Every structure is written in C-alpha cells, then in structure tokens.
Amino acid sequence: MTLSKKPYRGTRDFFPKDKRVQDYMFSKMSEAANLYGYEPYDGPLLEEVELYKAKSGEELINDQIYSFNDRGERFVAIRPEMTPTVARMVAQIHKEQAKPIRWFSIPNLMRYEKPQRGRLREHWQFNCDVFGAPGRFGEIEILQVAAQLLESFGANEKNFEILINDREIVDHIFSNLIKADQEQTYRLYKIVDKSKKVDEAAINKMVDEVGLSADGKDAFLKYLTLTSFEDLKAFVSTSDANLDSFDEFITLLNNSSVSKYIKYDPTIVRGLDYYTGVVFEIFDKHPDNRRAICGGGAYANLLQIFNEKPLPGVGFGLGDVTLRDFLETHNLLPDLEKDNFDIFVTFQDEGARDASLSIADQLRKQGIKAVTQFEKVKFNKVFKQAEKKSVRFVSFLGDQELEKKTILIKNLESKEQKEFNHSDIEAIRDYIRS
Amino acid sequence: MTLSKKPYRGTRDFFPKDKRVQDYMFSKMSEAANLYGYEPYDGPLLEEVELYKAKSGEELINDQIYSFNDRGERFVAIRPEMTPTVARMVAQIHKEQAKPIRWFSIPNLMRYEKPQRGRLREHWQFNCDVFGAPGRFGEIEILQVAAQLLESFGANEKNFEILINDREIVDHIFSNLIKADQEQTYRLYKIVDKSKKVDEAAINKMVDEVGLSADGKDAFLKYLTLTSFEDLKAFVSTSDANLDSFDEFITLLNNSSVSKYIKYDPTIVRGLDYYTGVVFEIFDKHPDNRRAICGGGAYANLLQIFNEKPLPGVGFGLGDVTLRDFLETHNLLPDLEKDNFDIFVTFQDEGARDASLSIADQLRKQGIKAVTQFEKVKFNKVFKQAEKKSVRFVSFLGDQELEKKTILIKNLESKEQKEFNHSDIEAIRDYIRS
Numbered sequence: 001m002t003l004s005k006k007p008y009r010g011t012r013d014f015f016p017k018d019k020r021v022q023d024y025m026f027s028k029m030s031e032a033a034n035l036y037g038y039e040p041y042d043g044p045l046l047e048e049v050e051l052y053k054a055k056s057g058e059e060l061i062n063d064q065i066y067s068f069n070d071r072g073e074r075f076v077a078i079r080p081e082m083t084p085t086v087a088r089m090v091a092q093i094h095k096e097q098a099k100p101i102r103w104f105s106i107p108n109l110m111r112y113e114k115p116q117r118g119r120l121r122e123h124w125q126f127n128c129d130v131f132g133a134p135g136r137f138g139e140i141e142i143l144q145v146a147a148q149l150l151e152s153f154g155a156n157e158k159n160f161e162i163l164i165n166d167r168e169i170v171d172h173i174f175s176n177l178i179k180a181d182q183e184q185t186y187r188l189y190k191i192v193d194k195s196k197k198v199d200e201a202a203i204n205k206m207v208d209e210v211g212l213s214a215d216g217k218d219a220f221l222k223y224l225t226l227t228s229f230e231d232l233k234a235f236v237s238t239s240d241a242n243l244d245s246f247d248e249f250i251t252l253l254n255n256s257s258v259s260k261y262i263k264y265d266p267t268i269v270r271g272l273d274y275y276t277g278v279v280f281e282i283f284d285k286h287p288d289n290r291r292a293i294c295g296g297g298a299y300a301n302l303l304q305i306f307n308e309k310p311l312p313g314v315g316f317g318l319g320d321v322t323l324r325d326f327l328e329t330h331n332l333l334p335d336l337e338k339d340n341f342d343i344f345v346t347f348q349d350e351g352a353r354d355a356s357l358s359i360a361d362q363l364r365k366q367g368i369k370a371v372t373q374f375e376k377v378k379f380n381k382v383f384k385q386a387e388k389k390s391v392r393f394v395s396f397l398g399d400q401e402l403e404k405k406t407i408l409i410k411n412l413e414s415k416e417q418k419e420f421n422h423s424d425i426e427a428i429r430d431y432i433r434s
Numbered sequence: 435m436t437l438s439k440k441p442y443r444g445t446r447d448f449f450p451k452d453k454r455v456q457d458y459m460f461s462k463m464s465e466a467a468n469l470y471g472y473e474p475y476d477g478p479l480l481e482e483v484e485l486y487k488a489k490s491g492e493e494l495i496n497d498q499i500y501s502f503n504d505r506g507e508r509f510v511a512i513r514p515e516m517t518p519t520v521a522r523m524v525a526q527i528h529k530e531q532a533k534p535i536r537w538f539s540i541p542n543l544m545r546y547e548k549p550q551r552g553r554l555r556e557h558w559q560f561n562c563d564v565f566g567a568p569g570r571f572g573e574i575e576i577l578q579v580a581a582q583l584l585e586s587f588g589a590n591e592k593n594f595e596i597l598i599n600d601r602e603i604v605d606h607i608f609s610n611l612i613k614a615d616q617e618q619t620y621r622l623y624k625i626v627d628k629s630k631k632v633d634e635a636a637i638n639k640m641v642d643e644v645g646l647s648a649d650g651k652d653a654f655l656k657y658l659t660l661t662s663f664e665d666l667k668a669f670v671s672t673s674d675a676n677l678d679s680f681d682e683f684i685t686l687l688n689n690s691s692v693s694k695y696i697k698y699d700p701t702i703v704r705g706l707d708y709y710t711g712v713v714f715e716i717f718d719k720h721p722d723n724r725r726a727i728c729g730g731g732a733y734a735n736l737l738q739i740f741n742e743k744p745l746p747g748v749g750f751g752l753g754d755v756t757l758r759d760f761l762e763t764h765n766l767l768p769d770l771e772k773d774n775f776d777i778f779v780t781f782q783d784e785g786a787r788d789a790s791l792s793i794a795d796q797l798r799k800q801g802i803k804a805v806t807q808f809e810k811v812k813f814n815k816v817f818k819q820a821e822k823k824s825v826r827f828v829s830f831l832g833d834q835e836l837e838k839k840t841i842l843i844k845n846l847e848s849k850e851q852k853e854f855n856h857s858d859i860e861a862i863r864d865y866i867r868s
Contacts (some may be wrong), residue, residue, distance in 0.1 A: 002740065005523075013526070036798065044447070045512070047441045074443075120664065370470075376571075
C-alpha cells in the first residue's frame with residue numbers, strides 16, 4: 001500500500017523555509033512579551049472537556065473541539081484555546097503570587113474548522129494575560145503588548161487598527177435600552193457577530209425573529225450605527241449607566257502609546273464566552289486582507305469555576321496563520337528562504353576528507369556553524385552549492401593543501417581568500433567572525 | 435460544580451520557572467543542531483494512523499497511541515514520535531533537494547504511558563535526522579550532534595556514555611548463528627530489550643519458550659555476553675558475515691570526537707521498528723539515574739512506504755523529561771528560578787503614576803525590558819519586590835521627583851543611584867546597558 005505524503009487536512013508541514021518564518025515570528029512574540037515583563041508558561045496539549053464546557057462558547061464544544069475518550073475513559077480534548085488552561089494554572093498559584101501576574105505562551109491549538117485563508121485546524125497562538133492589575137491598567141497594557149509585537153515587524157497605523165468595545169456597557173445596553181432577556185441577548189450577540197458580513201435587510205429579518213419590542217428593535221439598530229466613544233456615551237446617557245470606569249479607561253487610552261490605533265466598533269463583542277470588560281480585535285487595514293489578526297478582552301470571573309475568589313484578568317490571542325498573512329500582505333517579512341550558517345566546508349580529493357571533517361568539527365567547538373559535504377566537490381561546483389546555503393565562507397582542501405597541512409578559506413562577499421594551517425583553528429574562527 | 439486545578443494525568447503545567455528551564459534546553463538543542471548545519475522543520479500534531487501502522491512497533495499502535503476518529507471519520511493519532519512525519523515530509527521533496535538533507539525539530543509528542551520518573555504522557559523531543567549521507571558518515575555525525583548537545587551543558591564522559599550496536603550484524607547473527615525464524619527473531623528482540631532488567635534464570639526461561647535449537651540457544655546467550663566490537667567481530671567470524679562496512683564505521687568512530695563515549699552493548703536493538711544500521715542509546719552514568727536519555731539509529735527503507743526510492747536516513751530523539759532529569763542529577767542546570775528583566779519601574783505617590791508608566795514605555799521602545807507596578811510602592815518595599823524579579827535596576831518616582839521632572843534609577847548590584855530628567859530616555863537606556 002502506498003501512503004499519502006500530504007499532511008492531515010487543515011494542518012501544515014513546516015519545511016525549513018516555513019519553519020524559519022514561524023521561528024522568526026515566535027522570537028518577536030517572546031521579545032514583545034519580555035519588554036513588558038511577561039514570563040513564559042505552557043500547559044498540557046490535552047485538557048478534560050469539562051474545563052471548556054465551563055466557560056467556552058457552545059459552538060466550540062459542539063462543532064469545533066477535538067474531543068475523545070482516552071484509554072482510561074477520560075473525556076479529553078486537544079486544547080482549542082489557551083485561556084481555560086491559563087486560568088486553571090493561575091488558580092493554583094495566585095494566592096502566593098505578587099500581583100500583577102504577567103504571563104505569555106505560544107501553544108499549538110486545534111479546532112475542527114473548514115480550512116480556508118487565515119483559518120486552519122492547527123495553529124500556534126501567542127497568548128498574553130495579566131492577572132490582578134488594578135483599575136483599567138491591565139487592559140491598556142495588554143493592548144500595548146499586542147501593538148508592540150506588530151510594531152516590532154515595522155507595522156504602523158497604516159497597516160492595522162484596534163477595534164474596541166466594552167462588554168459591561170454592551171450588556172447594560174442590551175438589558176436596559178433594548179430590554180432583551182437572556183435568550184434574546186444570546187441571539188442578538190449572534191446577530192452582532194454576523195452584522196458586518198450581511199446586508200441591512202438580512203439583519204432586519206434576523207432581528208425581527210428575536211421578538212423585541214418596537215423600541216427595543218430601534219435601539220438595537222441604532223446601537224449598530226455607533227462609530228465613536230462619544231456616540232456610545234450619548235446613546236447610553238438616557239439610562240442610568242455608571243460610566244466612571246469607562247471614562248477612566250478612555251482617558252488612559254487617549255494618553256497611551258496605542259491611542260493612534262484605536263477605533264470604537266459596536267460589532268466587536270467576542271461571542272458570549274467569558275469577557276466582562278474591554279473586548280478588542282486588531283484588524284488588518286489592507287483591502288485584500290480585511291480580517292482580525294488578534295482578539296482579546298477582560299474577564300473578571302474565570303477563576304470562579306475553580307472555586308477561587310475572582311481575580312480580574314485581561315488577555316489576547318494572536319495566531320501564527322493570520323499573522324503571517326498580515327506580514328506578507330504588507331511585505332513585512334525578511335527573506336528567510338535560506339538558512340544562515342557560517343561556513344561550507346568542502347574537500348576536493350578523497351584523501352582530504354578526514355582533515356576537512358576534522359577541521360569542521362574543531363570549528364564547531366569554537367561556536368562556528370559549519371556545514372560539511374561528505375563527498376568531494378569539484379572546485380567550480382562549490383560556489384553553486386554554497387549559494388543554496390547562504391553561508392558567508394567556504395573552505396577548500398585538496399591534495400595540494402593536504403600536503404602542506406593547510407586549508408583555503410574564502411569570504412564569498414569580499415572574494416578575499418586566505419590560507420591557514422590545520423592547527424590554526426582559532427585564527428580561522430577569528431577570520432570568520434571578523 | 436468545582437473543576438479540578440490539576441493538569442491531565444501524565445502531562446505538565448509549565449509555570450514560568452519550569453518553562454524557563456525548558457526554553458533553556460530548547461535553545462541549546464537549536465544551537466547544537468545549527469552548529470552542524472541542521473535546518474528547522476515541524477509537522478502536524480495529528481497524522482493518520484496508517485502512517486504509524488506502516489512502520490512503528492506494534493506496542494505503540496495497540497497500547498500507547500492516542501488515536502480517535504475525527505468528525506469526518508478520519509482515523510487519526512496525536513503524533514507519538516516524529517520519524518514517520520519527517521519521512522513523509524522528506525518523501526515530498528527529496529528529489530529536488532541537495533544531499534545530505536539535515537533537519538531538526540522539537541515537537542510535543544504523546545503516548546499513553548503509566549506516568550513514572552522519566553516517562554510522561556506528553557513530552558517534547560529533540561529530533562535530528564540526516565538523509566542521503568554516503569557510507570557511514572551520517573551515523574557518525576548524528577552521534578556527534580547528540581554528544582554536542584550534552585557537552586553544551588557541560589556534560590562529559592563522566593556523565594554519559596553512548597551504547598551502540600549494529601542492526602545489520604544483529605540481524606545476521608539472529609538468522610545465521612542463532613538460526614531463528616522471523617517469529618522467533620521477533621520474540622528474541624523482546625527478550626534482548628528486557629535482558630538488563632531481569633536475572634539470568636528469567637532470561638533462560640524466556641529463551642526456552644522461544645523453541646530454539648540447543649546450539650541456537652547457546653549462541654543467543656553467548657551473544658548477550660559480548661562487551662566490545664572485538665568480541666562481536668570474533669563472534670561472527672565463524673559465519674560468512676561481510677564486515678567491511680562495519681569496519682569502516684568503527685574506524686571513523688575511533689577517529690571521531692565521540693569515540694570517548696562509545697561502548698558496545700549487545701542489548702541495544704531499539705525494538706523491531708525501522709532500524710537497519712547503527713542503533714544507539716545515550717545512557718546516564720550516574721547510579722541514581724541509570725537510564726537512556728536519547729535513542730536513535732540508521733534506517734534505510736523508510737521512504738518506501740510512500741512508494742519512493744530508498745534514501746538512507748539516520749536520526750535520534752532526545753526527550754525533555756529525561757534530559758531535565760539528567761541535567762538535574764549532574765547539577766548542570768543554571769538557576770532559572772526568576773526571570774531576567776532590566777528594570778523594575780515604581781512610583782511612590784499616586785500623582786507620579788502616569789509619568790512612571792510613560793517612562794517605562796519609552797524605555798521599551800529603546801529595547802529595555804521594563805516591568806512596572808501599577809500601584810504605588812513604598813520606598814522600603816521596592817527592594818523586596820525587585821528581588822523576586824531578578825532585575826538589575828529599579829526606578830523611583832515620587833511627588834518630589836515629579837516636581838523636578840526627574841526619576842531616580844538605582845543599580846541594585848553597585849548600589850549606585852543616579853537622577854535623570856524625564857526626557858533623558860536615551861541616557862537612562864545607556865546607564866542600564868552599561
């Protein structure tokens with residue numbers, strides 16, 4: 001039987017040129033997190049399904065999760081998101097820990113999706129969370145970390161925007177101005193989620209099916225037209241909403257380094273899951289790639305499922321698939337087609353093999369990245385092979401050099417060529433490093 | 435309902451101090467691979483079970499694999515090992531690729547194990563493979579990469595040894611000297627695998643059950659007593675074994691940088707799976723931790739399951755759980771209890787918060803890792819908090835400094851303290867970097 005060479009549907013084979021791009025993105029993620037004092041963590045690939053049932057959205061559990069019974073009849077799932085895991089871990093240690101707790105992770109996650117641009121079944125996700133920050137400071141910082149990452153690739157306000165909303169105010173609007181009950185609220189959230197993808201008539205039809213009062217329907221449709229924080233404040237001013245905290249947030253936001261990216265958007269609600277404060281999505285501004293690269297928000301109650309006292313948290317997830325699409329759309333990725341080694345070590349006559357391989361190994365002990373060829377390479381073929389490897393130096397060793405116990409090292413950029421004795425390992429190292 | 439805070443059985447929560455240890459080990463793995471010109475790759479978390487059925491051991495499929503039907507009725511498994519994946523990937527590209535192909539990866543893998551010291555259900559494994567190397571050069575290089583990794587932590591021949599065997603010769607012995615048929619060979623391999631863990635009487639009993647001839651049994655028991663390459667050669671000298679290739683291998687090995695670690699061991703056979711040449715295990719020499727840290731070998735025929743021409747490969751896997759045990763046993767891990775940021779930015783009066791946070795953010799734009807405290811910290815409490823974070827600098831900003839638009843920066847090592855203007859961001863950066 002012949003087996004398929006293809007990867008499982010919706011997953012990727014990372015050949016070296018792709019893995020280098022991913023590693024580059026991962027290193028930028030760690031750097032951005034480190035600049036803000038976030039510490040690395042990771043959790044298990046599998047969690048018990050109960051953990052997701054407690055707080056994740058219904059769609060995730062019913063349609064998207066990879067769940068199965070293990071050999072001991074435990075009902076487990078491949079992690080579809082990281083927030084329940086980080087909440088579980090923080091629940092173990094938050095009592096002894098100085099606040100705020102700042103953590104980040106880059107786990108691989110799986111969802112049973114219909115594969116399409118920007119959406120695969122397996123992806124890696126940069127997760128940052130801050131727990132126990134007072135007031136609205138955690139929300140501001142989390143937005144800063146996310147922006148810092150994109151800025152570190154050279155992106156700016158021409159490339160992306162941060163669309164923002166506040167779940168506390170949205171919940172207030174839904175219950176006090178639209179006067180929707182719990183079931184209606186649930187359905188309205190679904191409509192809000194879809195509202196950018198369908199036309200007015202379709203929205204009208206969906207809203208009619210919810211069964212709101214005429215005033216409620218008007219209020220809901222009005223809500224969808226809001227375009228600024230001022231709009232939002234004017235809209236809720238007729239009710240008894242307490243806007244002190246929201247005002248504090250807006251003031252902090254306007255004075256922060258991310259203010260230039262911020263735009264109010266009533267359609268950002270991030271489903272029905274665990275958010276209780278700010279919710280946001282970072283959007284690509286390029287017309288060819290109008291999609292969210294990152295989403296997150298504040299959640300006050302995640303630790304309660306572990307019978308722990310509430311500890312406010314704020315976090316975001318940013319996936320490697322959408323990030324790469326974003327970076328490619330804006331031409332922000334360096335050329336990582338080839339790997340970067342220091343020297344390509346070759347020999348031109350059979351008898352010189354041992355000496356050539358031995359010198360390569362001695363150079364490695366000096367920290368030089370030496371890639372060898374096990375078979376002799378004709379002088380004129382060396383350069384073509386070296387080009388594929390993106391090395392700065394090549395070495396030659398033939399019968400002639402062997403007799404003199406020397407090796408030729410050539411700098412491919414300057415075309416300069418030097419001869420060294422076999423024992424001059426440190427001199428070769430210095431030449432390569434210079 | 436209260437949910438459990440514990441991770442799924444046999445998996446780990448990596449709190450920051452543990453994740454830092456893992457990241458440290460991962461960075462050493464990448465470095466060792468890079469020194470030898472190995473390029474990074476990765477593959478999917480899930481593969482179709484057929485892929486493992488084709489070449490992995492029976493025990494793995496029947497008892498250890500995490501397999502299930504996905505929502506589209508595909509029978510898939512969480513990867514229990516990386517070799518089938520890398521073979522599948524190499525099968526896609528080997529025709530266009532210059533040889534040798536040198537690749538490495540650090541995937542997370544899962545096996546349904548009974549959790550115990552050195553063995554968990556989820557672990558990460560450093561995988562290095564070289565494809566298309568001529569003669570025995572690939573086998574030598576793979577041993578060098580594995581040794582290089584351990585040496586990079588400061589380990590040497592006092593800490594570990596490389597136990598080695600050759601499957602081609604073992605297969606020759608089993609069929610020509612012991613005269614075992616395929617079924618008997620299978621059972622003998624199982625006995626060899628167990629032979630170090632049980633006493634002579636138990637081995638005798640197991641061998642008797644295989645039903646060898648008296649001469650066959652004697653030959654098998656004699657085989658288990660071999661202790662050197664010379665022993666092995668003398669043992670097979672009565673048969674028509676062709677030892678040219680093995681002799682070439684031993685000569686290369688003796689002249690290589692890993693010769694000091696090598697020991698012949700007849701009990702190393704690495705199951706029945708895909709090995710066809712050298713097989714090896716790296717063993718911890720410490721009496722408290724006598725176990726394999728790493729295993730690998732040469733396989734000639736892995737690409738055939740994809741209907742591709744044979745391409746010789748050699749590789750090893752080295753897990754993070756056993757590596758950490760090894761490093762801890764020999765005290766080779768640095769102290770990674772605390773994270774390493776540059777400066778802890780504090781303020782002592784409410785009014786100074788904005789200025790303090792703004793300076794922190796400006797420093798980050800200069801590449802300084804600044805961790806802030808969102809609430810005011812009394813002067814005498816700053817040092818205790820800073821100690822937990824392993825920062826070299828702290829900054830203070832109270833009403834007094836605010837009025838002068840200055841900030842105090844203290845070097846915690848030298849105890850030196852300097853005052854800077856709020857606008858002196860670059861001078862602060864240089865002070866921290868100096």
